[in-house]
Amino acid sequence: APAPGGPRRGALVVFEGIDRCGKSTQCSLLLESLQRRGVRAELWRFPDRTTPIGGLINEYLQKKAALDDAVIHLLFVANRNEKREEMLRLLAGGTTLVLDRYSYSGVAYTAAKGVPHLDAGFCRAAETGLPAADLVVYLDLDPEQSAARGGFGSERYEKVEFQKKVRSQYGALADGRWLRLDASQPAEQLQAQVAAAVQRAVERAAAGEPLGR
Ligand code: DGP
Numbered sequence: 001a002p003a004p005g006g007p008r009r010g011a012l013v014v015f016e017g018i019d020r021c022g023k024s025t026q027c028s029l030l031l032e033s034l035q036r037r038g039v040r041a042e043l044w045r046f047p048d049r050t051t052p053i054g055g056l057i058n059e060y061l062q063k064k065a066a067l068d069d070a071v072i073h074l075l076f077v078a079n080r081n082e083k084r085e086e087m088l089r090l091l092a093g094g095t096t097l098v099l100d101r102y103s104y105s106g107v108a109y110t111a112a113k114g115v116p117h118l119d120a121g122f123c124r125a126a127e128t129g130l131p132a133a134d135l136v137v138y139l140d141l142d143p144e145q146s147a148a149r150g151g152f153g154s155e156r157y158e159k160v161e162f163q164k165k166v167r168s169q170y171g172a173l174a175d176g177r178w179l180r181l182d183a184s185q186p187a188e189q190l191q192a193q194v195a196a197a198v199q200r201a202v203e204r205a206a207a208g209e210p211l212g213r
């Protein structure tokens, strides 16, 4: 339970899915609805391309830099860890964090490459120490459909064949905190389901359910 009179912790809500599944739209809609209801909340995205490490990741994703698969993976991990303390501080102070991608992208995208020494077990171990999501909203979409959406194809991983492998990796990650939604639904319909689940996660966090690792 929270300390008497102390702040009620915020919830860690993570959006995951293949490229162009509609995560960014749903994240923005959610942030607006939380703020309208007076819930203190921030929206972050990973990778955070604004840090020096994020700059390297950006060059890799834009195919301006070639990097070894282990090296780029560990840069993504480092990019999450460089925000770790700030995440913990905000959550403890009562701010709900909405993340557009997080550790689950790390596991799904790197394991999808099929490099033997970078399997899902290795990727999961690399995330140890980061706070676990209270709720993962997984927006499930057929890669053929995401490919038909605007902008698909410009960055490194945006190829239908690879996205199919990412989707199957995501399929193996689901646990009790995972809400799978059909991302082919209209955005408003999807948002209603997201908002209901997030409301429950925010209430559980405020009631003192401990943050996982
Ligand atoms: P965006 O979400 O549009 O900023 O794109 C980020 C891209 O990077 C997307 O294709 C998913 C991928 N990605 C995110 N995190 C990781 C990670 O930890 N490892 C790998 N290999 N790829 C990641």
Ligand code: NA
Residues within 6 Å of the ligand: 019, 020, 155
């Ligand atoms: Na992308």
Ligand code: NA
Residues within 6 Å of the ligand: 020, 023, 024, 100
């Ligand atoms: Na995105």
